[in-house]
Amino acid sequence: MGSDAKKKEIVSYLLSKGMLVKPDFLQRLANEQELETIYQQVQANDCPDNIITEQKSNIKILFSYAKQSKKRTIQDFVDYYNARYKAIEKILQNRQELNLLTSIGRLVGKQDRENISVIGMIKDKQTTKNNNIIFEIEDPTGTIKALASKNKPETWEKANDLIYDEVIGLTGTTGNNIIFANNIVLPEIPIITELKKSPEQGYAVVLADFHLGSQYFLEKEFKKFLLWIKGESGSEEQKEIAQKVKYIFIIGDLVAGVGIYPKQEDELIIKDVYEQFRVCADLLKQIPSHIPLIICPGNHDPGRISEPQPPIPEEYAKPLYEMKNTIMVSNPAIINIHSSQNFPGFDILMYHGYSFDEYAAQVPSIRANGGYDRGDLIMKFLLQRRHLAPSHTSTLHIPDPHCDPLVIEKIPDFFLTGHLHKTSVASYRNVTMICASCWESKTAFQEKTGHNPEPCRVPIINLQTRNIKIMRF
Ligand SMILES: [Fe+2]
Ligand SMILES: [Fe+2]
Incomplete structure:
Protein backbone atom coordinates (compact mmCIF):
# COMPACT_ATOMS: atom_id res chain seq x y z
CA MET A 1 0.00 0.00 0.00
CA GLY A 2 1.29 3.47 -0.85
CA SER A 3 2.07 5.94 1.90
CA ASP A 4 -0.88 8.21 1.01
CA ALA A 5 -3.31 5.34 1.33
CA LYS A 6 -1.72 4.39 4.65
CA LYS A 7 -2.03 7.97 5.89
CA LYS A 8 -5.69 8.02 4.95
CA GLU A 9 -6.34 4.77 6.72
CA ILE A 10 -4.58 6.00 9.87
CA VAL A 11 -6.47 9.30 9.87
CA SER A 12 -9.85 7.70 9.29
CA TYR A 13 -9.10 5.15 11.97
CA LEU A 14 -8.35 7.91 14.45
CA LEU A 15 -11.46 9.83 13.42
CA SER A 16 -13.55 6.72 13.90
CA LYS A 17 -12.28 6.69 17.47
CA GLY A 18 -13.37 10.30 17.90
CA MET A 19 -9.81 11.67 17.81
CA LEU A 20 -9.09 14.82 15.90
CA VAL A 21 -5.74 14.90 14.16
CA LYS A 22 -3.39 17.86 14.43
CA PRO A 23 -1.58 19.03 11.27
CA ASP A 24 1.77 18.30 12.88
CA PHE A 25 0.72 14.69 13.25
CA LEU A 26 0.27 14.47 9.48
CA GLN A 27 3.66 16.01 9.01
CA ARG A 28 5.18 13.42 11.29
CA LEU A 29 3.62 10.82 9.07
CA ALA A 30 5.84 12.14 6.30
CA ASN A 31 8.63 10.18 7.95
CA GLU A 32 8.37 6.78 6.26
CA GLN A 33 9.62 4.74 9.18
CA GLU A 34 7.27 6.31 11.64
CA LEU A 35 4.41 5.99 9.22
CA GLU A 36 5.09 2.28 8.97
CA THR A 37 5.19 1.91 12.77
CA ILE A 38 1.90 3.71 13.26
CA TYR A 39 0.29 1.92 10.35
CA GLN A 40 1.22 -1.46 11.81
CA GLN A 41 -0.25 -0.37 15.11
CA VAL A 42 -3.51 0.66 13.51
CA GLN A 43 -3.62 -2.66 11.71
CA ALA A 44 -3.06 -4.67 14.83
CA ASN A 45 -4.67 -2.33 17.25
CA ASP A 46 -7.36 -3.79 19.39
CA CYS A 47 -6.40 -1.40 22.19
CA PRO A 48 -7.43 1.81 20.46
CA ASP A 49 -6.62 4.25 23.21
CA ASN A 50 -2.98 3.38 23.31
CA ILE A 51 -1.60 4.75 20.11
CA ILE A 52 1.80 6.40 20.18
CA THR A 53 1.47 9.48 22.29
CA GLU A 54 4.90 10.92 22.57
CA GLN A 55 8.25 11.05 20.93
CA LYS A 56 11.44 12.42 22.39
CA SER A 57 14.62 12.09 20.32
CA ASN A 58 14.75 8.53 19.07
CA ILE A 59 12.53 7.16 21.79
CA LYS A 60 9.07 6.13 20.72
CA ILE A 61 6.39 5.06 23.10
CA LEU A 62 4.65 2.21 21.33
CA PHE A 63 2.34 1.34 24.19
CA SER A 64 1.46 3.21 27.34
CA TYR A 65 -1.93 2.66 28.87
CA ALA A 66 -3.77 5.82 29.75
CA LYS A 67 -7.43 4.90 29.96
CA GLN A 68 -9.28 6.31 32.94
CA SER A 69 -10.54 3.76 35.39
CA LYS A 70 -14.26 3.37 35.67
CA LYS A 71 -16.68 1.04 37.31
CA ARG A 72 -16.35 -2.40 35.77
CA THR A 73 -19.14 -4.91 35.33
CA ILE A 74 -19.11 -8.69 35.25
CA GLN A 75 -19.66 -8.44 31.49
CA ASP A 76 -16.37 -6.50 31.26
CA PHE A 77 -14.59 -9.48 32.81
CA VAL A 78 -16.26 -11.85 30.36
CA ASP A 79 -15.27 -9.63 27.42
CA TYR A 80 -11.75 -9.24 28.81
CA TYR A 81 -11.21 -13.00 28.93
CA ASN A 82 -12.69 -13.35 25.45
CA ALA A 83 -10.28 -10.71 24.20
CA ARG A 84 -7.38 -12.60 25.78
CA TYR A 85 -8.57 -15.88 24.31
CA LYS A 86 -8.79 -14.35 20.84
CA ALA A 87 -5.36 -12.73 21.05
CA ILE A 88 -3.62 -15.97 22.06
CA GLU A 89 -5.76 -18.06 19.71
CA LYS A 90 -4.42 -15.89 16.90
CA ILE A 91 -0.87 -16.75 17.94
CA LEU A 92 -1.62 -20.48 18.22
CA GLN A 93 -3.98 -21.23 15.39
CA ASN A 94 -1.49 -21.59 12.58
CA ARG A 95 0.76 -23.93 14.48
CA GLN A 96 1.64 -27.13 12.67
CA GLU A 97 1.12 -29.21 15.82
CA LEU A 98 -2.50 -28.07 16.03
CA ASN A 99 -3.55 -29.00 12.50
CA LEU A 100 -6.55 -31.06 13.65
CA LEU A 101 -8.09 -28.00 15.28
CA THR A 102 -11.70 -28.22 16.34
CA SER A 103 -13.96 -26.52 18.85
CA ILE A 104 -14.58 -27.97 22.30
CA GLY A 105 -18.36 -27.73 21.84
CA ARG A 106 -18.12 -30.25 19.02
CA LEU A 107 -16.45 -32.82 21.30
CA VAL A 108 -18.89 -32.77 24.18
CA GLY A 109 -21.05 -35.89 24.24
CA LYS A 110 -19.01 -37.67 21.57
CA GLN A 111 -18.05 -41.26 22.38
CA ASP A 112 -15.76 -42.33 19.52
CA ARG A 113 -12.02 -42.01 19.57
CA GLU A 114 -10.63 -39.33 17.35
CA ASN A 115 -7.35 -37.40 17.15
CA ILE A 116 -8.05 -33.73 17.68
CA SER A 117 -6.56 -30.38 18.69
CA VAL A 118 -8.22 -27.59 20.62
CA ILE A 119 -7.28 -24.15 21.92
CA GLY A 120 -8.60 -23.27 25.34
CA MET A 121 -8.18 -21.56 28.68
CA ILE A 122 -7.27 -23.61 31.76
CA LYS A 123 -10.10 -23.64 34.29
CA ASP A 124 -9.10 -26.31 36.76
CA LYS A 125 -6.23 -28.69 37.48
CA GLN A 126 -6.04 -31.65 39.86
CA THR A 127 -3.63 -34.49 40.44
CA THR A 128 -5.31 -37.89 40.82
CA LYS A 129 -4.39 -40.60 43.36
CA ASN A 130 -2.43 -42.31 40.59
CA ASN A 131 -0.46 -39.16 39.92
CA ASN A 132 -2.11 -38.40 36.60
CA ILE A 133 -3.13 -34.80 36.00
CA ILE A 134 -6.70 -33.93 35.10
CA PHE A 135 -7.37 -30.41 33.88
CA GLU A 136 -10.34 -28.57 32.49
CA ILE A 137 -10.03 -26.53 29.33
CA GLU A 138 -12.56 -24.05 27.97
CA ASP A 139 -13.14 -22.23 24.69
CA PRO A 140 -16.11 -20.03 23.68
CA THR A 141 -18.12 -23.15 22.71
CA GLY A 142 -17.69 -25.30 25.79
CA THR A 143 -15.57 -26.95 28.47
CA ILE A 144 -13.98 -30.41 28.56
CA LYS A 145 -11.70 -32.37 30.86
CA ALA A 146 -8.30 -33.56 29.72
CA LEU A 147 -5.97 -36.13 31.21
CA ALA A 148 -2.17 -36.05 31.16
CA SER A 149 -0.93 -39.51 32.01
CA LYS A 150 2.17 -40.02 34.16
CA ASN A 151 3.24 -42.50 31.49
CA LYS A 152 3.92 -39.61 29.11
CA PRO A 153 6.51 -37.73 31.14
CA GLU A 154 7.07 -34.88 28.69
CA THR A 155 3.37 -34.00 28.47
CA TRP A 156 2.94 -34.62 32.20
CA GLU A 157 5.70 -32.11 33.02
CA LYS A 158 4.03 -29.48 30.89
CA ALA A 159 0.63 -30.24 32.43
CA ASN A 160 2.13 -29.99 35.90
CA ASP A 161 3.20 -26.40 35.16
CA LEU A 162 -0.23 -25.36 33.82
CA ILE A 163 -1.74 -22.39 35.62
CA TYR A 164 -5.30 -21.15 35.81
CA ASP A 165 -6.51 -18.84 33.01
CA GLU A 166 -3.61 -19.42 30.64
CA VAL A 167 -4.51 -20.20 27.03
CA ILE A 168 -2.86 -23.25 25.46
CA GLY A 169 -3.13 -25.56 22.50
CA LEU A 170 -3.82 -29.22 23.22
CA THR A 171 -3.60 -32.27 21.00
CA GLY A 172 -4.95 -35.63 22.03
CA THR A 173 -7.44 -38.43 21.54
CA THR A 174 -11.06 -38.08 22.53
CA GLY A 175 -12.72 -40.51 24.94
CA ASN A 176 -16.01 -40.30 26.76
CA ASN A 177 -16.15 -36.54 27.42
CA ILE A 178 -12.41 -36.40 28.00
CA ILE A 179 -9.31 -35.68 25.95
CA PHE A 180 -6.29 -37.95 26.52
CA ALA A 181 -3.49 -35.44 26.12
CA ASN A 182 -0.64 -36.12 23.72
CA ASN A 183 0.91 -32.70 23.63
CA ILE A 184 0.49 -29.29 25.21
CA VAL A 185 1.40 -26.44 22.87
CA LEU A 186 2.30 -23.08 24.41
CA PRO A 187 1.92 -19.84 22.44
CA GLU A 188 5.72 -19.41 22.71
CA ILE A 189 8.28 -17.13 21.15
CA PRO A 190 9.12 -18.33 17.62
CA ILE A 191 12.42 -20.23 17.46
CA ILE A 192 13.80 -17.94 14.81
CA THR A 193 13.71 -14.46 16.31
CA GLU A 194 16.25 -11.99 14.99
CA LEU A 195 19.03 -10.91 17.34
CA LYS A 196 19.13 -7.22 16.43
CA LYS A 197 22.32 -5.28 17.00
CA SER A 198 22.65 -1.56 16.63
CA PRO A 199 25.12 -0.20 14.08
CA GLU A 200 25.68 2.73 16.44
CA GLN A 201 27.35 2.81 19.82
CA GLY A 202 25.32 3.32 22.93
FE1 LIG B 1 10.36 -3.40 45.19
FE1 LIG C 1 7.56 -4.34 43.65
Missing part, protein backbone atom coordinates in the same frame (compact mmCIF):
# COMPACT_ATOMS: atom_id res chain seq x y z
CA TYR A 203 24.50 1.84 26.30
CA ALA A 204 21.28 1.40 28.28
CA VAL A 205 21.11 1.08 32.05
CA VAL A 206 18.40 -0.76 33.96
CA LEU A 207 17.41 0.39 37.45
CA ALA A 208 14.45 -0.42 39.68
CA ASP A 209 13.21 -0.55 43.25
CA PHE A 210 14.81 2.45 44.96
CA HIS A 211 12.13 2.35 47.67
CA LEU A 212 12.86 5.92 48.64
CA GLY A 213 11.56 6.72 52.07
CA SER A 214 12.41 3.30 53.46
CA GLN A 215 14.92 3.24 56.32
CA TYR A 216 16.66 0.52 54.32
CA PHE A 217 17.26 2.74 51.27
CA LEU A 218 20.97 2.46 50.39
CA GLU A 219 21.73 6.12 49.88
CA LYS A 220 25.51 5.87 50.09
CA GLU A 221 25.61 3.18 47.41
CA PHE A 222 23.13 5.01 45.20
CA LYS A 223 25.34 8.09 45.38
CA LYS A 224 28.24 5.95 44.19
CA PHE A 225 26.14 5.04 41.17
CA LEU A 226 25.46 8.75 40.61
CA LEU A 227 29.18 9.51 40.73
CA TRP A 228 29.83 6.87 38.10
CA ILE A 229 27.05 8.03 35.75
CA LYS A 230 28.37 11.60 36.09
CA GLY A 231 31.76 10.33 34.95
CA GLU A 232 33.37 11.13 38.29
CA SER A 233 34.36 7.64 39.38
CA GLY A 234 35.38 4.25 38.03
CA SER A 235 38.16 2.93 35.80
CA GLU A 236 38.89 4.61 32.48
CA GLU A 237 36.84 1.96 30.71
CA GLN A 238 33.92 2.43 33.12
CA LYS A 239 34.06 6.20 32.67
CA GLU A 240 33.96 5.77 28.93
CA ILE A 241 30.87 3.57 29.23
CA ALA A 242 29.18 6.15 31.49
CA GLN A 243 29.70 8.73 28.78
CA LYS A 244 27.97 6.58 26.22
CA VAL A 245 24.87 5.79 28.28
CA LYS A 246 21.94 6.94 26.18
CA TYR A 247 18.95 5.56 28.10
CA ILE A 248 18.10 4.74 31.69
CA PHE A 249 15.09 2.56 32.38
CA ILE A 250 13.55 2.64 35.85
CA ILE A 251 11.21 -0.31 36.32
CA GLY A 252 9.03 0.75 39.23
CA ASP A 253 9.00 0.99 43.03
CA LEU A 254 10.76 4.36 42.97
CA VAL A 255 9.39 5.12 46.40
CA ALA A 256 8.56 2.95 49.39
CA GLY A 257 5.04 4.37 49.45
CA VAL A 258 2.87 4.49 52.50
CA GLY A 259 0.66 1.76 53.96
CA ILE A 260 1.74 -0.88 51.42
CA TYR A 261 1.87 -3.68 54.02
CA PRO A 262 1.01 -3.91 57.72
CA LYS A 263 3.32 -1.91 60.01
CA GLN A 264 5.29 -0.54 57.04
CA GLU A 265 5.24 2.78 58.83
CA ASP A 266 7.79 1.54 61.36
CA GLU A 267 10.27 1.08 58.50
CA LEU A 268 9.82 4.48 56.87
CA ILE A 269 12.08 7.43 57.49
CA ILE A 270 10.03 9.58 55.11
CA LYS A 271 6.38 8.98 55.89
CA ASP A 272 4.98 11.31 53.27
CA VAL A 273 4.76 10.10 49.69
CA TYR A 274 5.12 13.63 48.21
CA GLU A 275 8.33 14.07 50.14
CA GLN A 276 9.52 10.63 49.00
CA PHE A 277 9.19 11.78 45.38
CA ARG A 278 10.84 15.11 46.09
CA VAL A 279 13.91 13.34 47.49
CA CYS A 280 13.83 10.82 44.66
CA ALA A 281 13.81 13.60 42.05
CA ASP A 282 16.66 15.41 43.81
CA LEU A 283 18.81 12.31 43.40
CA LEU A 284 17.77 11.63 39.80
CA LYS A 285 18.51 15.26 38.87
CA GLN A 286 22.19 14.48 39.41
CA ILE A 287 22.10 12.17 36.39
CA PRO A 288 23.31 14.16 33.36
CA SER A 289 20.18 15.63 31.81
CA HIS A 290 20.99 14.45 28.27
CA ILE A 291 20.15 10.91 29.41
CA PRO A 292 16.41 10.23 29.21
CA LEU A 293 14.90 8.44 32.21
CA ILE A 294 12.07 6.16 31.14
CA ILE A 295 9.98 5.44 34.22
CA CYS A 296 7.14 3.01 34.85
CA PRO A 297 5.38 2.46 38.18
CA GLY A 298 5.62 -0.50 40.56
CA ASN A 299 3.34 -1.75 43.29
CA HIS A 300 4.87 0.58 45.89
CA ASP A 301 4.24 3.70 43.84
CA PRO A 302 1.01 5.63 44.43
CA GLY A 303 -1.99 5.62 42.13
CA ARG A 304 -4.01 2.74 40.80
CA ILE A 305 -2.14 -0.54 41.15
CA SER A 306 -4.38 -2.70 38.94
CA GLU A 307 -2.54 -3.58 35.74
CA PRO A 308 -2.05 -1.98 33.33
CA GLN A 309 -1.02 0.61 35.85
CA PRO A 310 -1.13 4.12 34.41
CA PRO A 311 2.01 6.26 34.69
CA ILE A 312 2.74 7.44 38.25
CA PRO A 313 0.22 10.28 38.67
CA GLU A 314 1.61 13.79 38.33
CA GLU A 315 -0.26 14.73 41.46
CA TYR A 316 2.24 12.70 43.50
CA ALA A 317 5.35 12.81 41.39
CA LYS A 318 5.35 16.45 40.28
CA PRO A 319 9.10 16.88 40.80
CA LEU A 320 9.71 14.03 38.34
CA TYR A 321 7.33 15.52 35.78
CA GLU A 322 9.12 18.84 36.06
CA MET A 323 12.41 17.30 34.98
CA LYS A 324 13.12 17.67 31.26
CA ASN A 325 14.56 14.21 30.78
CA THR A 326 11.84 12.04 32.35
CA ILE A 327 9.41 10.00 30.28
CA MET A 328 6.59 8.61 32.39
CA VAL A 329 4.91 5.46 31.04
CA SER A 330 2.49 2.82 32.23
CA ASN A 331 3.26 -0.63 33.64
CA PRO A 332 3.59 -2.51 31.36
CA ALA A 333 4.80 -0.32 28.51
CA ILE A 334 6.54 -0.87 25.18
CA ILE A 335 9.20 1.58 24.07
CA ASN A 336 11.27 1.67 20.91
CA ILE A 337 14.79 3.09 21.33
CA HIS A 338 17.95 3.75 19.38
CA SER A 339 16.50 3.66 15.88
CA SER A 340 18.44 5.32 13.11
CA GLN A 341 18.14 5.61 9.39
CA ASN A 342 19.16 2.03 8.78
CA PHE A 343 18.09 0.49 12.02
CA PRO A 344 14.54 -0.07 13.29
CA GLY A 345 15.59 0.28 16.92
CA PHE A 346 14.99 -2.05 19.84
CA ASP A 347 11.56 -2.80 21.26
CA ILE A 348 11.69 -2.76 25.03
CA LEU A 349 8.97 -4.36 27.13
CA MET A 350 8.95 -2.84 30.62
CA TYR A 351 7.02 -4.64 33.36
CA HIS A 352 7.57 -4.14 37.07
CA GLY A 353 6.86 -7.79 37.96
CA TYR A 354 4.16 -7.77 40.58
CA SER A 355 2.71 -11.02 39.18
CA PHE A 356 6.05 -12.82 39.64
CA ASP A 357 5.42 -13.72 43.28
CA GLU A 358 2.72 -16.17 42.37
CA TYR A 359 4.72 -17.97 39.68
CA ALA A 360 7.80 -18.18 41.90
CA ALA A 361 5.73 -19.84 44.60
CA GLN A 362 3.35 -21.98 42.60
CA VAL A 363 4.81 -23.20 39.33
CA PRO A 364 6.46 -26.54 40.18
CA SER A 365 9.38 -26.22 37.72
CA ILE A 366 10.22 -22.71 38.98
CA ARG A 367 9.70 -23.47 42.65
CA ALA A 368 11.94 -26.54 42.46
CA ASN A 369 14.74 -24.54 40.88
CA GLY A 370 15.01 -21.58 43.21
CA GLY A 371 11.64 -19.81 43.02
CA TYR A 372 11.91 -16.15 43.94
CA ASP A 373 15.64 -16.13 43.19
CA ARG A 374 15.04 -17.17 39.58
CA GLY A 375 13.79 -14.12 37.74
CA ASP A 376 15.14 -15.69 34.54
CA LEU A 377 12.85 -18.73 34.85
CA ILE A 378 9.84 -16.57 35.66
CA MET A 379 10.43 -14.25 32.71
CA LYS A 380 10.91 -17.22 30.36
CA PHE A 381 7.73 -18.83 31.72
CA LEU A 382 5.75 -15.68 30.91
CA LEU A 383 7.29 -15.21 27.45
CA GLN A 384 6.33 -18.79 26.59
CA ARG A 385 2.75 -18.00 27.63
CA ARG A 386 2.86 -14.63 25.85
CA HIS A 387 1.26 -13.03 28.89
CA LEU A 388 2.58 -10.96 31.80
CA ALA A 389 0.10 -12.23 34.39
CA PRO A 390 -1.88 -15.15 32.99
CA SER A 391 -3.55 -16.37 36.16
CA HIS A 392 -6.24 -14.12 37.51
CA THR A 393 -4.93 -14.26 41.06
CA SER A 394 -1.38 -13.19 40.21
CA THR A 395 -2.15 -9.49 40.00
CA LEU A 396 -5.04 -7.05 39.99
CA HIS A 397 -6.30 -6.68 36.44
CA ILE A 398 -8.19 -3.88 34.77
CA PRO A 399 -10.73 -5.91 32.80
CA ASP A 400 -10.55 -3.85 29.63
CA PRO A 401 -13.40 -5.27 27.55
CA HIS A 402 -11.69 -4.43 24.23
CA CYS A 403 -8.32 -6.02 24.71
CA ASP A 404 -6.05 -7.68 27.21
CA PRO A 405 -3.08 -5.31 27.42
CA LEU A 406 -1.05 -7.87 29.38
CA VAL A 407 -0.87 -10.21 26.38
CA ILE A 408 2.65 -10.07 24.92
CA GLU A 409 1.55 -9.57 21.32
CA LYS A 410 4.70 -7.91 20.08
CA ILE A 411 7.88 -9.90 20.67
CA PRO A 412 10.31 -7.56 22.39
CA ASP A 413 14.06 -7.41 21.93
CA PHE A 414 14.44 -6.72 25.64
CA PHE A 415 12.15 -7.71 28.51
CA LEU A 416 13.02 -5.50 31.49
CA THR A 417 11.60 -6.15 34.94
CA GLY A 418 12.24 -5.51 38.64
CA HIS A 419 10.31 -6.29 41.82
CA LEU A 420 12.41 -9.32 42.81
CA HIS A 421 15.21 -7.11 44.20
CA LYS A 422 17.74 -9.46 42.65
CA THR A 423 19.41 -9.10 39.27
CA SER A 424 19.17 -11.74 36.64
CA VAL A 425 20.24 -11.58 33.03
CA ALA A 426 19.41 -14.30 30.52
CA SER A 427 18.27 -14.79 26.98
CA TYR A 428 15.37 -16.80 25.62
CA ARG A 429 15.16 -17.23 21.86
CA ASN A 430 17.00 -13.96 21.35
CA VAL A 431 14.80 -12.02 23.74
CA THR A 432 17.13 -10.55 26.36
CA MET A 433 15.53 -10.83 29.79
CA ILE A 434 16.80 -8.55 32.52
CA CYS A 435 15.56 -8.24 36.06
CA ALA A 436 17.06 -5.19 37.75
CA SER A 437 18.47 -5.14 41.25
CA CYS A 438 17.29 -2.76 44.02
CA TRP A 439 18.60 -0.05 46.37
CA GLU A 440 17.10 -1.32 49.57
CA SER A 441 18.76 -3.71 52.00
CA LYS A 442 16.86 -6.62 53.48
CA THR A 443 13.70 -5.45 55.25
CA ALA A 444 12.12 -7.13 58.25
CA PHE A 445 9.28 -8.15 55.94
CA GLN A 446 11.70 -9.84 53.53
CA GLU A 447 13.48 -11.51 56.43
CA LYS A 448 10.15 -12.99 57.50
CA THR A 449 9.19 -14.10 53.99
CA GLY A 450 12.60 -15.62 53.30
CA HIS A 451 13.67 -13.31 50.46
CA ASN A 452 17.33 -12.58 49.84
CA PRO A 453 17.74 -9.32 47.97
CA GLU A 454 20.98 -8.49 46.16
CA PRO A 455 21.01 -4.70 46.06
CA CYS A 456 23.14 -2.14 44.20
CA ARG A 457 23.87 -4.04 41.01
CA VAL A 458 23.33 -2.35 37.70
CA PRO A 459 22.89 -4.21 34.41
CA ILE A 460 24.43 -2.21 31.57
CA ILE A 461 23.51 -3.14 28.00
CA ASN A 462 25.90 -2.52 25.13
CA LEU A 463 23.43 -1.86 22.31
CA GLN A 464 26.03 -2.51 19.63
CA THR A 465 27.11 -5.96 20.79
CA ARG A 466 24.21 -6.79 23.12
CA ASN A 467 26.69 -7.79 25.78
CA ILE A 468 25.54 -7.06 29.28
CA LYS A 469 27.76 -6.18 32.22
CA ILE A 470 26.65 -5.96 35.80
CA MET A 471 28.34 -3.20 37.79
CA ARG A 472 28.28 -3.35 41.58
CA PHE A 473 28.08 -0.24 43.72
